[in-house]
């Protein structure tokens with residue numbers, strides 16, 4: 001009895017009681033799927049048939065011959081290659097523009113952030129209207145200056161870029177908030193010292209502001225890349241991977257289709273694992289390169 | 299190098315805080331001038347207006363006869379050393395020094411030459427590849443100086459540049475600053491709240507209080523002839539002893555101290571005596587009894603705090619500790635004695651005060667009468 005009481009009173013019990021819920025959540029929704037996914041990637045499964053035989057590396061070998069996967073991977077790379085720089089650099093300029101004492105500044109800052117908290121469905125519906133090939137506001141405005149009309153989401157070559165525009169709009173607010181916080185951390189004296197040293201505004205931005213925002217930039221590049229490589233929602237809601245056959249197909253959209261429509265969950269799990277490893281490697285490379293370039297003020 | 303003129307310069311923040319009040323000052327070409335005063339008296343604001351970081355509310359600032367009120371900082375050709383140095387943390391020492399020259403499109407060979415010249419003067423050669431975070435406080439201070447020097451500007455502005463250094467380094471850098479100025483002769487405007495720096499460094503010092511210029515002159519003149527109670531209490535360490543007194547028929551009475559000043563109008567006055575002017579009296583001379591409270595041996599002299607009969611007068615320059623005593627009014631005064639004297643706590647020492655050593659101020663206006 002005494003021993004039990006002492007055990008209950010110890011720091012271990014209290015510690016586990018505190019982290020218990022988090023451990024449970026991460027275990028059930030984080031670790032378990034990772035392990036199950038790995039197991040699944042070595043099986044043949046359609047998620048319905050309880051009989052899921054192990055097939056060794058068959059699923060992984062099949063990756064090499066998947067024509068759609070190759071297209072989807074290409075789109076994913078193009079998307080990431082455009083989305084990441086556009087959203088991060090765009091956010092940098094917006095944040096610098098919003099980092100001053102002007103009238104209604106709080107309103108502008110809030111306005112920039114609203115798309116981030118808006119649901120993807122709402123954003124998708126809005127952009128479907130905005131980018132409608134016939135009745136959309138975008139084409140109407142472009143018509144005024146004598147260009148267009150464009151098909152946007154209906155256009156085989158343009159649809160991916162319409163998705164990029166939409167996701168940049170939806171995400172840039174997040175990056176802006178991070179940059180605004182980082183800008184607050186740059187001592188005003190440095191800007192003043194540079195002014196006295198004869199630096200122009202542009203030169204101060206380039207030589208002082210941008211380098212000192214390095215840690216924030218690295219964080220945003222890594223974070224946006226991770227997100228961009230997993231693009232799915234917008235493609236699923238707006239273009240369904242189309243226009244047909246696969247003009248906006250991306251990797252996660254394709255593995256989703258395989259797992260839940262085409263009955264190839266084991267193969268989809270193999271794709272998911274390769275994507276996971278690719279993201280891991282890219283993130284590590286980004287941090288490795290980034291930490292050589294970025295200055296951290298300790 | 300240049301002449302810098304402040305002409306009735308005033309700065310009001312947010313329509314209410316009068317930070318600098320009608321400051322007029324001419325800094326001669328190559329002069330080393332000190333703006334000194336307690337915290338909050340407007341020193342930094344005055345300097346920032348000179349640099350162009352703060353707009354003047356009224357008045358004119360001119361360099362070499364050209365009014366620069368509306369000239370941006372980058373076009374003023376003035377260099378400033380910030381209190382916290384404001385070194386660019388992501389740049390090496392070399393790049394910190396070269397930054398201003400790069401901005402001005404100086405050819406890179408010339409940049410190299412000047413950076414190396416300045417780093418030799420300041421002993422920074424070994425540090426050129428380091429970042430500010432890898433430097434000691436004193437080294438950072440030198441880099442900040444170097445960044446200003448290397449530009450060969452029209453004038454130097456320094457805002458309490460030594461206040462972040464430890465005492466020993468501060469004394470060392472003080473001498474070095476003086477040497478540097480003697481060598482280069484750049485017009486320098488130096489802000490400090492430390493009256494020792496003010497006394498030792500400046501060709502002239504400008505004492506500020508509440509945004510207003512109190513007195514301007516060579517340090518020794520200001521020390522010997524303070525124009526008002528504030529300056530008397532601020533310049534000098536330990537500060538001047540100030541006592542309330544009364545003048546009747548040309549005779550001043552402050553406790554046990556009596557002093558004849560023919561022609562002095564009747565009324566309340568403040569008398570001031572510097573600590574070094576208080577000496578133990580020889581036999582038979584008129585003296586003021588002084589009771590020793592605290593003895594601070596400094597080696598070459600002994601600072602003695604004690605009490606005399608009388609009432610303290612505030613100068614507004616610092617907080618004075620009222621004497622703790624019962625009944626009779628006592629005032630704490632400070633004296634500087636010869637170390638041979640070896641006073642001990644509780645001693646009663648008769649002090650001799652030479653009449654010529656006594657400053658007299660009007661108690662109401664604070665202005666010096668004599």
Ligand SMILES: Nc1ncnc2c1ncn2[C@@H]1O[C@H](COP(=O)(O)OP(=O)(O)O)[C@@H](O)[C@H]1O
Pocket residue numbers: 311312315316317335336337338339340341342343344
């Ligand atoms: N940006 C500002 N806004 C409002 N008041 C200020 C500002 N800067 C300084 N002040 C006020 O002006 C006065 C002088 O300040 P400052 O020049 O910094 O004094 P010092 O450098 O002598 O300590 C102080 O009362 C200070 O509070």
Ligand SMILES: [Mg+2]
Pocket residue numbers: 341342343
């Ligand atoms: Mg200051």
